[in-house]
Amino acid sequence: MPDTVFGKILRGEIPCHRVYEDAHVLAFLDAFPIARGHTLVIPKEPAETLDRLSDDSAAALGRVLPRLCRAVVAATGATAYNVLQNNGPLAHQAVFHVHFHIIPKTHESAGLGIRWPAGRLDPADAAPLAQAIAAAAR
Numbered sequence: 001m002p003d004t005v006f007g008k009i010l011r012g013e014i015p016c017h018r019v020y021e022d023a024h025v026l027a028f029l030d031a032f033p034i035a036r037g038h039t040l041v042i043p044k045e046p047a048e049t050l051d052r053l054s055d056d057s058a059a060a061l062g063r064v065l066p067r068l069c070r071a072v073v074a075a076t077g078a079t080a081y082n083v084l085q086n087n088g089p090l091a092h093q094a095v096f097h098v099h100f101h102i103i104p105k106t107h108e109s110a111g112l113g114i115r116w117p118a119g120r121l122d123p124a125d126a127a128p129l130a131q132a133i134a135a136a137a138r
Contacts, residue, residue, distance in 0.1 A: 004095050004096055005095055006040075006095055006097040007046065009026070010026065010044060016029070016031075017029040019039055019068070020041075020067075020068055020071075023044070024044055024045070024057055024060035024061075025042070025043060025044065025060050025061055025064050026042050027039055027040065027041040027042070027064070027068050028040055030101070034103060034112060035104050035105065035106070035112075036076055036106075037072050037075055037076035037078065037102075037104045038102070038103050038104070038111075039068060039101070040099050040100070040101060040102075041061065041064065041065060041068055041099065041100040042098065042099045043057040043060065043061055043098055044057075045057040046097060047097070047098050048097065048098070049087040049093070049098065050085065050087050050098055051087065057098075061098075061100065065083065065100060065102075068102055069081060069083065069102055072102045072104050073104065076104045076106065077106065078106050079105065079106065080104075080105040081102060081103060081104045081105055081111075082101070082102075082103045082105065082114075083100055083101070083102055084101040084103060085098075085100045085101070
């Protein structure tokens with residue numbers, strides 16, 4: 001297990017406030033939350049980024065994320081929430097172990113704020129790009 005804060009939590013070297021655990025997944029309250037109920041969901045498999053995670057661990061995360069989102073909403077009274085997952089330093093990943101943030105939003109200024117600088121899909125690039133991604137996904 002890599003020597004990240006999440007590796008230390010998984011090894012029991014750092015305590016956490018667990019909210020869910022099974023053979024493949026651990027979820028716990030973020031020690032530095034941006035909203036009350038901010039929860040982290042991690043695979044027990046050590047992988048730095050989502051593309052390096054096994055299909056089995058990814059499936060385990062996918063099975064429990066909806067349940068944990070419902071639980072966070074129920075426990076906090078949030079009317080909305082964000083699920084955030086970053087991969088690599090350029091994408092603002094700070095801990096290099098796959099993790100999902102469930103961040104409840106109880107009002108406009110609570111929780112995660114996002115600036116979304118949307119552009120437009122280049123029609124000349126769309127078909128070749130879609131084909132390249134589809135080919136790589138096989």
